[in-house]
Amino acid sequence: MNKIRLLSAFAVLLLAVGLAGAQMTPRGGTVVVSDGEQLVGKNFNPFSPDPLNFTDRFIYEPMLIFNPVDGGVATPWLATGYEYAEDLQSVTFNIREGVMWSDGEMLDSGDVAFTFNLFLTVPATDIAAIRDFLESVEVIDDSTVQFNLNRVYTLAHELIGSQMIVPEHNWADVEDYALFTNSEPVGTGAMTTVADFNEQSYTLCRNENYWRMDESGAQLPYVDCIRQVLFQGNDPANLALINGELDWVGNFVPDIEQTFIAQNPDKHGYYFWPGGATVQLYSNTSKEPFSDVNFRRALSMAIDYEAVTSIGMYGYTSPANAVGLGPRYDSWVSADATAYADSTGQTRYNPDGAMALLDESGYVDSDGDGIRNLPGGDNIDFKVQVVNGWTDWVTSVQIMSQNFQDVGLSATVETPDFGAWFSALQNATYEVSIGWGTAGNTPYNYFRNLLLSELISDEGVANAETWSRWTSDEADALLSAFTETADAAQHMDIVNQLQMLYVENMPAIPLFPGPTWYEYTTYRFTGFPTEDNYYAQGSPWERNSAAIVISTIHCIDDMACGQ
Amino acid sequence: MTTAVGKRAARKPDDDPGMLTKLLDGVYAIFKSRFLRRRFVFYLVAAFAAVTLNFIIPRLMPGDPVQLLFARFQGKLDPRAFEAIKEQFGFVQGPLFEQYLLYLRSIVTLDFGPSIMGFPVPVAQVIGSSLRWTLILAGISSVMSFLIGALLGVLAAWRRGGRIDTILLPIASVFGAFPYFFIALIAVYVLGFQLDVFPTSHAYNTAIRQDWASTEFLWSVVYHMILPLFTIVVTATGGWMLGMRNNMIGVLSQDYIVMAEAKGLSDRRIMLLYAARNAILPSLTAFGMSFGFVIAGLLLTEIVFSYPGMGYTFLLAVNARDYPVMQGIYLMITVTVLVANFIADMSYVLLDPRAR
Numbered sequence: 050m051n052k053i054r055l056l057s058a059f060a061v062l063l064l065a066v067g068l069a070g071a072q073m074t075p076r077g078g079t080v081v082v083s084d085g086e087q088l089v090g091k092n093f094n095p096f097s098p099d100p101l102n103f104t105d106r107f108i109y110e111p112m113l114i115f116n117p118v119d120g121g122v123a124t125p126w127l128a129t130g131y132e133y134a135e136d137l138q139s140v141t142f143n144i145r146e147g148v149m150w151s152d153g154e155m156l157d158s159g160d161v162a163f164t165f166n167l168f169l170t171v172p173a174t175d176i177a178a179i180r181d182f183l184e185s186v187e188v189i190d191d192s193t194v195q196f197n198l199n200r201v202y203t204l205a206h207e208l209i210g211s212q213m214i215v216p217e218h219n220w221a222d223v224e225d226y227a228l229f230t231n232s233e234p235v236g237t238g239a240m241t242t243v244a245d246f247n248e249q250s251y252t253l254c255r256n257e258n259y260w261r262m263d264e265s266g267a268q269l270p271y272v273d274c275i276r277q278v279l280f281q282g283n284d285p286a287n288l289a290l291i292n293g294e295l296d297w298v299g300n301f302v303p304d305i306e307q308t309f310i311a312q313n314p315d316k317h318g319y320y321f322w323p324g325g326a327t328v329q330l331y332s333n334t335s336k337e338p339f340s341d342v343n344f345r346r347a348l349s350m351a352i353d354y355e356a357v358t359s360i361g362m363y364g365y366t367s368p369a370n371a372v373g374l375g376p377r378y379d380s381w382v383s384a385d386a387t388a389y390a391d392s393t394g395q396t397r398y399n400p401d402g403a404m405a406l407l408d409e410s411g412y413v414d415s416d417g418d419g420i421r422n423l424p425g426g427d428n429i430d431f432k433v434q435v436v437n438g439w440t441d442w443v444t445s446v447q448i449m450s451q452n453f454q455d456v457g458l459s460a461t462v463e464t465p466d467f468g469a470w471f472s473a474l475q476n477a478t479y480e481v482s483i484g485w486g487t488a489g490n491t492p493y494n495y496f497r498n499l500l501l502s503e504l505i506s507d508e509g510v511a512n513a514e515t516w517s518r519w520t521s522d523e524a525d526a527l528l529s530a531f532t533e534t535a536d537a538a539q540h541m542d543i544v545n546q547l548q549m550l551y552v553e554n555m556p557a558i559p560l561f562p563g564p565t566w567y568e569y570t571t572y573r574f575t576g577f578p579t580e581d582n583y584y585a586q587g588s589p590w591e592r593n594s595a596a597i598v599i600s601t602i603h604c605i606d607d608m609a610c611g612q
Numbered sequence: 613m614t615t616a617v618g619k620r621a622a623r624k625p626d627d628d629p630g631m632l633t634k635l636l637d638g639v640y641a642i643f644k645s646r647f648l649r650r651r652f653v654f655y656l657v658a659a660f661a662a663v664t665l666n667f668i669i670p671r672l673m674p675g676d677p678v679q680l681l682f683a684r685f686q687g688k689l690d691p692r693a694f695e696a697i698k699e700q701f702g703f704v705q706g707p708l709f710e711q712y713l714l715y716l717r718s719i720v721t722l723d724f725g726p727s728i729m730g731f732p733v734p735v736a737q738v739i740g741s742s743l744r745w746t747l748i749l750a751g752i753s754s755v756m757s758f759l760i761g762a763l764l765g766v767l768a769a770w771r772r773g774g775r776i777d778t779i780l781l782p783i784a785s786v787f788g789a790f791p792y793f794f795i796a797l798i799a800v801y802v803l804g805f806q807l808d809v810f811p812t813s814h815a816y817n818t819a820i821r822q823d824w825a826s827t828e829f830l831w832s833v834v835y836h837m838i839l840p841l842f843t844i845v846v847t848a849t850g851g852w853m854l855g856m857r858n859n860m861i862g863v864l865s866q867d868y869i870v871m872a873e874a875k876g877l878s879d880r881r882i883m884l885l886y887a888a889r890n891a892i893l894p895s896l897t898a899f900g901m902s903f904g905f906v907i908a909g910l911l912l913t914e915i916v917f918s919y920p921g922m923g924y925t926f927l928l929a930v931n932a933r934d935y936p937v938m939q940g941i942y943l944m945i946t947v948t949v950l951v952a953n954f955i956a957d958m959s960y961v962l963l964d965p966r967a968r
Contacts, residue, residue: 081818088928090733098681098697098731173699178692227700228732248741248920250818278818285813285918288805292812467931468675471683504691512682512691612819 074267078604079252079274079612080574082297083286084589086277091246093234095213096167096174096226103253103277105213106596108236112142112161113210114593117324117377117586121490123206126596127156127214127237133535137201140209144192149258150216151234151241158194162186163217165196165209173227177208203535207490239270239599252276261600271603272574290568297577297598298568299588301441304363309568316571320580320587321365324377325563326488326495328369328442330433330449331474331516332481334556338423339480342555343410348481349396349558350403351456352449358561361445365564371396372548374492375562381492381541386548395552396559403456414457421457430459434473434482437464442483445560449483474516477509485563486514491540493531496547499556500524519556565591573609576602638962651957655950662950666942667715670935671708677701677728677933684932700731715939724940729932735940738925745815746921750910753841757848758899764849765856766888769864770879781853788850796843796916803839810839813918840917844910852895859891866890897959900952 086102093104106114112128115121123131128142148156165186168175182202187195196209219235234241237260240253254274261269280286283300290298291309293316302309302319310317332339332348339345354368369375371390374382394402407413407421412429415422421429433453435446446462453460460481465473473479487498498504498513502520505511511518524547531543567587569577578587578598585594585601604610678697706714718724724735764784768777787795804812816822816832823829863869864887872882911923922941929937 079819088730088738090727090730090738092730092733094732098700099684099729173696175696176693178690178696181692228726230732245821247822248745249814249816249918276818278814279918279920280813281915281918281924285916288800288812292805292808467683468673468680468933471680472675475679498691510679512694 073265074263074271074603075605075610076267076271076603077273077610077612078573079276080272080296080599080602081276081278081294082589083278083280083289083295084297084299085283085286087279087281091230091232091251093231093243094226094229095215096176097230098176101251101277102590102592103240103251103275104234105592106238107240107253107275107599108234108238109213109215110237110596111211111213112144113206114596115207115211115490116593116597117488117591118322118583118594120377120380123210124597127161128210131206131210133203133206137198137203137533137535139195139197140205141189141193141195142209144194145260146192148237148260150219151236151238151256151258152216152219153258154216154218156214156216156237157191158188160217161194161214162188163221164212164214165194167215167220167226168212171226177212179208179212183209201533204493204532239596240275244274245276248279250276250278269600272599275599290570293570293572296570296572296574297589297602299566299590300568301566302568303440305365305568313570317568318571318577318579319568320578320583321564321566322583322586323366323375323562323564324488324586325375325565326486327373327375327562328560329373329484329486329514329557330481330560331484331514331557333477333479334517334519335477336480338412338429341410342553343406344412345555345558346393346395347403347406347410347412347456348453349555350394350399350406351452351458352396352558352560353398353452354396354560355398356448357445361448362441362561362564366561369396369559369561371552371559373486373495373551373557373559374548375488377488377562378492381544383545383548385545386552389549390552393552395555400452400456407456407458419457420459428459431480432461432463434463434465434470434479436467436470446483475511477511477516477518479516482516483560484514484516486557488563492544492547493528493540496524496544496551497528500547500550501528514557517556519554521550521554524550571605573604573612574602575605641961648957648961651954655954659946659950662946663716663719663943664712666939666946667712670930670933670938673930673933675933677935680931680933681728701728718936718939719943724936727929727937728934729928729937735936738937739922739940739944742920742922742925745919746910746923749815749837749840749844749913749919749921752837753844753848753910754899754902756841757845758852758895760845761849761852762856762888762892762895765853766860766883766891768853769857769860769891770883770887772861777857781850781857784850784853786850787846788848788854790847792843792847793912793916795847796840796912799839799843800916811836815920836919840910840913840919844913852899855895855898856891859894860887863887863891893959897956900956901949 084102092100093108094100095104095109110127112126113123113131114126116124125145127145127148129145131140131142133140142161144156144158144161150156165179165183168177168179169183169185172180182198182200182205184197184199187197189195196205198205214237216235223229233243236256239256239259239261241256242254243251244254245252252274255270255272259268259270263269278289278295280289286295286298286300287302287308289295290300290302291312293313305319309319330348330352332345334340358364358366358368370382370387372382372386390396411424412421414420415426418428423429433446433450435442443462443464450460450462470482474482474484487494489495499515499517500520501515502525504513504515505518505520527543527547527550531540534540565586565588569587571577578585585597587594587598589595678694678701681697682691726732727735727738730738764776764780768774768781771777800812804810811817814836816829816836820829820832869882869886872886910921911927913919914921914924925937926941928934929941
């Protein structure tokens, strides 16, 4: 009797000590998000072109997470690790043990093999083009899967590791994978229960079986639910953000210090990490005078980059370096390429230099009308395109076209609608245009999408960002060499050479690294990434980061936790 | 007063059979009418032409849906995925004539298949959820602005030079001439944002469940509708008011009005049953026609108030070159406009014997 009483008293004491020792993170609450999603259609099929945003890494998860702030280093997720074979012809992933699907079944290597066999056998599901390099999938044991490649391709782990893994027991009987909308998803993610769905919002709630725990052993996520609210464009969403109706947003907000922060500096926060793809000025090198590298170089010297970033972009970013690699790729920037750019003076504001270079290259005002002429005699007269309504870019382009006029070129701004603009870029019917670049774990994707000749189709359609149509055998060779080695030093060397090609030939003029839009309010939740503690990219549309953020934030008081 | 009521009640039994016979005569005339038969053939041809144009026009826009899908991802979708997307979007990639036949079949079966921007969600679902809100908001706002406008127009004409005519009519006309989005933005900014009296977005509070049996939900719908409704009615009333007033003035100079006055009928009776009843006919026709365009949606209202609806769905579809969704919405507009016109034609036959 006594012994038992003593024991139970001891147990109570231990429990009390334990509770006092571990600060319990408050749990509960519904996070309200607007990440720019606009269309409703109940589609949680991760292999359709544009499923609901939360499908990705909230419902389904990949084997690896590539957090953009980690410089391309993979975070083990559903896999605990991966390893290439000696001959680089295969890569083996070790599947995490103890991960449960939201319906209670266990995840195993069979699910992973099923997912990749789906890509191999049903072309419509292969939205990531895995078949391009994957030959076959082998289950080694319950927690090991080997991927056999059809060639040496050292980016395989990035692509394989980023695919959403779907449950075999739930997906094997689907009749038509292309038309499958998966309205009752079963996933391994943090938020798998579809609690509400209508034409202006949808709500996902926690997966009671979620596998991730915090240091104290408490199950993640701390929040109960997440609601995506749809807005008809940026302005109403920004109004709701300023009103404190939204917790987490990824929008462009003009003059944010005044319009948003000043409303409540304690509870409103933002950080536009300049880790996005570099925004560039493209010119159509299949047309005169843009085919002349000296003309492109002169253009790059005519642009007032400070004015573009401080006025057009509200000071949210700063001018790009000469090689177009943003702060995310600092360690990759080539000293040789930078020195070359310094010697020519390109991509630095220097109107006199631009005029001198134009004169020297034969683009002089031969008929005295104030506008420079082509050597053949025609006035140099071109349109700079920008998408109608993209106000930050429109202002930037207006500044640049003024800059071009200042050096004697007749440049006017044209603002077609998105579809017409994109079609002009792809089909080479434009002259000059502002456009995005590609961000990736390494600078490889940026150069590949800009320079790889096979991205221009036989019919002449320029895919990805090959809009300038400047290609070379040398660039093609470097790009394929990059994927054939896993050696970091060789990667660095190849990227150096690509940067050298870039500065010598100027396929595009780098303007500024893209700011990544991200705002948050702390009326109800805390733990969002801040400039000082930027543990992941804040933008809710960056899905790798979102998977980390959703399991980090928590409610702050009883009211927020009860919602 | 009492005598008037008594008279009306006493007269009713005589009037009713006469009215009914007249109405039946009219309906008979509609069926017999050569005019209408000709019109019907015209409508069939017009419908076919419209349906074909609905197919051609979206495809004349530069840019195709698959390319634009890649554009939407801004480089995040690998160009190598092209093949998978083509595989999925096979239905918009075939030869044009084949697509046209498929399109005609989809009109007959009313099954437009999967949408492109929300692939593989069916077109019916993409349109369906927003159609409900368009019908509610557009229906209530057009009936309200028509009724208020017509009534005020009648009163303005009846007391020409009175306060309604000289003060309210110019004000309403000025509001009607204002760009709509300007008034809507001011309403959102002042009433919604600065004073915080009304919500600034959505058709109901997104934190509560959509449940048409719950009073909390219904109240939220009403509360969210006040501001958009107010802005539409304020801008749309002026047009109806002016039209109605001008019609009324024309009618008031007719001999039968003088006759009615001479008979000593009450002002209200002359105004509403003699004058307004005739004056409203042209406005009613215009109202019927305007209903067709309501389907296309109140795009600006939807954008300013983030109100779910067809207008914005249509805009998204155009931007994505989502042919199936565009075709579905076009078909609805075409059918509504044609039906409204046909009803207007029939009412002409009913009202004007010369058209028979």
